[in-house]
Amino acid sequence: MRRGIFGGSFDPVHQGHLIVASAAADALGLDRVHFVPAHVQPFKAARQHASPADRVAMLRAALSHDERFVLDTREIDREGVSYTVDTLRAFTAEFPDDALSLLIGADAARDFPEWREASAIAQLADVVVLTRPGEQIPRDGPPGRVLRVPAVDVSATQVRERVRRGDPIEHLVPAAVARYIESHRLYRTGD
Numbered sequence: 001m002r003r004g005i006f007g008g009s010f011d012p013v014h015q016g017h018l019i020v021a022s023a024a025a026d027a028l029g030l031d032r033v034h035f036v037p038a039h040v041q042p043f044k045a046a047r048q049h050a051s052p053a054d055r056v057a058m059l060r061a062a063l064s065h066d067e068r069f070v071l072d073t074r075e076i077d078r079e080g081v082s083y084t085v086d087t088l089r090a091f092t093a094e095f096p097d098d099a100l101s102l103l104i105g106a107d108a109a110r111d112f113p114e115w116r117e118a119s120a121i122a123q124l125a126d127v128v129v130l131t132r133p134g135e136q137i138p139r140d141g142p143p144g145r146v147l148r149v150p151a152v153d154v155s156a157t158q159v160r161e162r163v164r165r166g167d168p169i170e171h172l173v174p175a176a177v178a179r180y181i182e183s184h185r186l187y188r189t190g191d
């Protein structure tokens with residue numbers, strides 16, 4: 001089986017994540033895309049907004065439309081700071097016969113040289129950098145390939161800011177996620 005691994009804060013998950021993951025699955029022939037919400041993202045440690053439980057609940061609601069999409073909570077279950085190298089080692093142990101592709105958006109790829117055991121990561125998985133509007137493909141990013149995916153100019157930051165201002169988000173996130181944000185009163189303040 002071919003598996004994609006797509007990590008992030010998903011704070012909240014939005015259409016950009018879903019569209020590029022689906023395009024990557026099509027282009028790479030992935031049978032599964034595992035969405036792996038970080039417990040604490042090393043580069044965003046002081047910038048978490050919704051709780052891990054809320055981020056997981058929103059992902060669960062968002063992933064039901066594509067049967068290749070799987071929610072994977074191993075980083076949340078592990079607690080502490082989430083390192084991709086640990087996650088990839090766990091996937092390799094669990095699925096020794098499967099090919100793993102690590103999907104990274106162009107902005108996240110910029111930090112790649114600083115990721116813990118970056119060279120080990122590149123040995124454990126094929127690293128695939130996904131294009132993202134407004135983001136250059138970094139020259140000193142991960143080894144591996146660049147995949148051109150549909151340009152969806154949506155970010156979680158934009159979704160949170162719109163909620164805080166009381167602007168509609170229904171075109172940016174799946175309906176179930178918009179309902180969850182509303183009913184749990186998420187992102188109403190700037191914390």
Ligand code: ATP
Nearest residue numbers: 007008009010016104105108132152154155156157
């Ligand atoms: P924030 O605005 O809070 O920084 P984000 O929208 O970048 O969040 P993350 O959860 O941090 O969302 O992203 C998870 C992964 O998805 C990262 O690799 C990121 O680069 C990628 N990604 C997010 N949105 C897009 C998009 N619109 N197009 C391509 N890649 C994306």
